[in-house]
Structure formats: C-alpha cells, structure tokens
Amino acid sequence: MRPEVLNRGYKPATKLLFGMIRLFSGRPLPDAAKLVFYRPGFYGDPAKRFTHQAMRGPSAWSVGDRELMAAVVSRANENAFCIGAHTATAEQAYADRPLVRAVLADPATAPIEDGLGATLRLLDKLTRSGTVTAAEMREVLATGVTREQIEDALAVCAAFNITNRLADAFDFRVLDEAGFAAGAKFLLKRGYQ
C-alpha cells in the first residue's frame, strides 16, 4: 500500500494479529482489511460500522443482492480489487457463479428480477455520472422496489464509492482467485465489523 505508513505503521498488538492471521490462514490479510486497523478511531471504526450496516444490516435485499450491488458499483469505478472481492462474495452468497457473471456481463439480459436489475442500473448511473434524476428514481419505483429498498441500495453505493477510491489511492494489492475466494468466505461468515 501507499503511503508507506499503511504497511508498517501499526501498533505491536496489531502486527501480532496480522502475523497470527497469516499463520493460520496461510495468506496475508487483504489490504482492505488491514487499512481499517490503521488509526481506527479516525476512519476504520466508523467506516466498519457503516459498511456492516449497509451490507449486513436489516434490509429487504439479500446479502447476495447487496454484494452484487457492491460489484456493480466497483465495476463502474473500474476498481480491480473490489470487483474481484465482491464478485467472489456475491457468487458464494448466491451459490451461483453463472448468474453473477451474467449480470456483470449484461444486466439487461441476465435472469434477475426487474426490480434488482433496475436498481443495479440506477447505482451504475449514479456512480458513473455522480447524480441521478427523480425520473430515474421513478423508473425503479415502478418495478415495485420500495423507497426503503432504494435507500438501502444507496447506502451500499456510498460505502463502495468510498472504498473503491481508497483502494485505488492507497494501491490495494489485487489478489488471485483463491485469495478473493478466501476473503469472500470470511465476509459471508463475519461481515464487515
């Protein structure tokens, strides 16, 4: 990661924890997980609480739906680390890799419900252009998606518009497929807190 303090600036107890995780899992902690341990009072603690609420808190959207939203936002931002992480997590959450690949290839033809498809298009538009219109919101509502569901999807979008930027700026190391799969398993078991 950059700047260098994000590689070496952790407290001794945190470094010990990183070492234990490496020993037991056989792989280093991903940079996204490391970052929240650096001066956690400034960013890590409040960021984890918000992201966990958005991704695992009460919602009419399933965990798989929200992980898919995270992947779609990350794709709109062209962030390789988060595309890999959340594509893998969505695939495991749905237990359906072809479905997730189909949505990311072409949401218009993928076999998903209209409401989820419309919501994914909304998040894609918002992330790429920075804004959406009331008319675009009405298009999503017309598919039967509730106002609360849109708010929940916007929280996912906000979480990943932050994380994607930090992943690029701090230069998170992109993992191999096995690394993303292991991270996905952890995120489904423990969430983001």
Place this chain on the structure above:
Amino acid sequence: MEKRAAYQILVDRILRGPGETSTEQRARAFENDGADPLLSKVATSPTEVTDADFDTARAAGRTEDQLFELVIAAAVGESTRMYDAALAALDEATR
C-alpha cells in the same frame, strides 16, 4: 435511517474529529476545492492516482499521516455528494 445515521457519524468523525490535519484542511479535501492534484484525483479519477502524486504531496510538506487523513476526506466527500444527490432525487420522486 440507521444506515444514514451511521454514515453521518463517519462524516462527522472525518471532518471534526482529532487528526494531524486541521478541520479546515479536511473540509477543503472533502469539498474537492481543486487545490491539490492528488486529492482531486482521489475524488474524480482515482484510478489515475500514482506514486508520483504521493511524492509530490510529500515534497510539498505533507506527512504520511496527513495524506492518510486528506485522501480519506476526499473519498468520503465525493461519495457524500453522490449519496446526497440521490437521496434528494428519491425525495422528489416520492413527494
């Protein structure tokens, strides 16, 4: 609302909590005032951030901890503008 409250706690912490930068510096990064090329890239073209951008910022006198704070402020600021714009559109659509 719980999610929005948790988001606001994050924003308040970044903008007003203790840090190595002044609250004014963090506010300028959050607003993307355009004064710092690294922070503007974080907000609007993060895939283009390079090591050289960090080198330039350090050469201008910023410490690594200050850069940590300001990069986060820039990222949270851009995300907040999108979140607010979308919630305003949702309010208009459901009024």
